[in-house]
Amino acid sequence: MSHSHSDTIPLHASSQSDIDEIENLINASVLSGPATVLPARPPSPPRAQIPVSSSPFIPSNIPPPPLASHQKPTPVPAAPPPPPVSSSSQGNRTVSSSGFGSAPNTLTEPVWDTVKRDLSRIVSNLKLVVFPNPYREDPGKALRDWDLWGPFFFIVFLGLTLSWSASVKKSEVFAVAFAVLAAGAVILTLNVLLLGGKIIFFQSLSLLGYCLFPLDVGALICLLKDSVILKVIVVCVTLAWSSWAAYPFMSSAVNPRRKALALYPVCLMYVSVGFLIIAID
Amino acid sequence: MQILPPNNGGGKGQGYPSLASSSETFEQQPTGNWRGVFSITSYTQYFNIDTDVVLNRLMGSLSPIDGSFFSKIVVNPDIYGPIWISTTLVFMLASLGNWATYLMEKHAGKGSSWTFDVNYVNVAAIAIYGYAIAVPLGFYFLLQYLGSNANLVQFWCMWGYSLFIFILSAFPLLIPVEILRWIIIVAAGAASACFVGSNLRSYVDGADATIVVIAAFFLQMALAVFIKVWFFS
Numbered sequence: 001m002s003h004s005h006s007d008t009i010p011l012h013a014s015s016q017s018d019i020d021e022i023e024n025l026i027n028a029s030v031l032s033g034p035a036t037v038l039p040a041r042p043p044s045p046p047r048a049q050i051p052v053s054s055s056p057f058i059p060s061n062i063p064p065p066p067l068a069s070h071q072k073p074t075p076v077p078a079a080p081p082p083p084p085v086s087s088s089s090q091g092n093r094t095v096s097s098s099g100f101g102s103a104p105n106t107l108t109e110p111v112w113d114t115v116k117r118d119l120s121r122i123v124s125n126l127k128l129v130v131f132p133n134p135y136r137e138d139p140g141k142a143l144r145d146w147d148l149w150g151p152f153f154f155i156v157f158l159g160l161t162l163s164w165s166a167s168v169k170k171s172e173v174f175a176v177a178f179a180v181l182a183a184g185a186v187i188l189t190l191n192v193l194l195l196g197g198k199i200i201f202f203q204s205l206s207l208l209g210y211c212l213f214p215l216d217v218g219a220l221i222c223l224l225k226d227s228v229i230l231k232v233i234v235v236c237v238t239l240a241w242s243s244w245a246a247y248p249f250m251s252s253a254v255n256p257r258r259k260a261l262a263l264y265p266v267c268l269m270y271v272s273v274g275f276l277i278i279a280i281d
Numbered sequence: 282m283q284i285l286p287p288n289n290g291g292g293k294g295q296g297y298p299s300l301a302s303s304s305e306t307f308e309q310q311p312t313g314n315w316r317g318v319f320s321i322t323s324y325t326q327y328f329n330i331d332t333d334v335v336l337n338r339l340m341g342s343l344s345p346i347d348g349s350f351f352s353k354i355v356v357n358p359d360i361y362g363p364i365w366i367s368t369t370l371v372f373m374l375a376s377l378g379n380w381a382t383y384l385m386e387k388h389a390g391k392g393s394s395w396t397f398d399v400n401y402v403n404v405a406a407i408a409i410y411g412y413a414i415a416v417p418l419g420f421y422f423l424l425q426y427l428g429s430n431a432n433l434v435q436f437w438c439m440w441g442y443s444l445f446i447f448i449l450s451a452f453p454l455l456i457p458v459e460i461l462r463w464i465i466i467v468a469a470g471a472a473s474a475c476f477v478g479s480n481l482r483s484y485v486d487g488a489d490a491t492i493v494v495i496a497a498f499f500l501q502m503a504l505a506v507f508i509k510v511w512f513f514s
Binding site for chain 1: 328333397
């Protein structure tokens with residue numbers, strides 16, 4: 001593994017081997033104190049976003065979502081597993097060269113910290129989208145911090161659960177579930193855009209993916225307990241929950257005279273997934 | 282009046298056509314906003330529709346003899362209706378078809394051997410989407426060849442709305458009595474085929490019109506019979 005000195009961080013003038021350099025960086029980050037996981041820096045370059053609520057846009061006071069590597073639009077659910085430290089470090093290096101001075105600390109952070117940061121973002125987005133609290137202080141936060149990892153996990157989980165519960169044609173069931181959900185999210189977003197609505201493509205994909213969480217829970221319950229009446233009740237409840245979670249985002253994006261036209265396909269998709277859950281046994 | 286795609290590029294050049302502009306310049310409106318195949322704004326002109334207009338057109342599709350459907354859509358043909366009616370029909374056929382097979386087997390006394398057949402989704406999708414796209418396209422080229430002035434988007438719109446009757450008839454088709462299912466599907470197929478035929482006749486007047494109308498009628502009936510035989514037998 002060759003390491004050219006042209007992309008060495010200019011802290012050490014003398015040439016060193018790879019291991020020495022990394023050791024020095026680790027020592028430097030340890031010495032600089034524990035608060036290096038979420039470095040304070042100027043707000044990240046604006047991600048495409050449109051505030052949903054009518055209240056004026058409140059700049060978020062929490063540390064902005066980390067790293068340029070997460071701002072590249074990740075393709076919908078075919079996203080690769082979390083990038084290894086080396087590729088995120090390349091993102092850090094380009095970011096650090098443009099002036100975000102404390103980014104190199106995340107170069108040396110343990111992989112667990114990176115993963116934990118992504119997981120905490122998924123959990124916070126989930127809480128905001130699926131359990132909307134009308135008294136929360138920042139209603140537009142879920143839209144600003146959209147990500148595609150959450151939707152990817154939920155879609156794959158739902159496909160796997162359905163495939164596991166099926167007794168025959170397991171791979172076909174997974175394929176149909178995955179295709180319906182992934183293509184459905186894209187088509188629903190296009191539908192809103194074509195009706196003249198104002199929504200950002202990836203924001204909408206992210207929201208529709210998070211709204212699948214209740215159906216995931218329902219599918220898991222149906223997998224564990226195999227009684228038709230219970231399945232019907234559970235699916236109806238989780239379906240209503242998913243549609244209720246998706247309603248504010250979809251309805252505020254289009255002209256009020258066309259609200260039903262934008263919402264009907266969402267309900268259709270969730271009903272079809274619900275039907276798959278009931279029917280697979 | 283050709284719509285799709287026009288060769289004379291963007292006439293008005295504005296992004297989102299409003300309803301007012303679409304009604305006063307309806308001759309120009311279809312060609313005004315074409316920005317290329319990959320731009321979404323080129324297609325918004327076909328989705329420029331409100332909830333009440335869609336409901337009005339759905340109700341209009343249920344009347345088989347009227348023949349006035351084209352006058353409803355000539356100003357503002359929409360593709361929203363055909364797309365979502367076809368998609369709903371695919372879902373209905375796949376889900377209710379499975380359910381109907383289950384009920385049939387339970388009725389016949391051997392309900393334990395039924396499993397959910399995912400293949401219904403594939404067959405339904407290919408059949409319905411193929412029919413909804415290819416048949417109007419075929420009739421468009423046929424009528425162009427015969428010399429009359431056809432409008433492809435309006436044809437897609439009309440054939441799409443004609444599938445609405447099958448969505449409504451999918452529910453009564455669950456009843457596991459064979460003769461009743463045949464009666465229902467023949468009635469629904471006849472209503473839908475009359476709708477298509479009478480609208481087509483009011484659109485094309487001429488000597489060859491009868492053959493065209495009869496062909497459309499039979500294609501719609503063939504679709505109805507296929508639905509019954511494949512999904513609800």
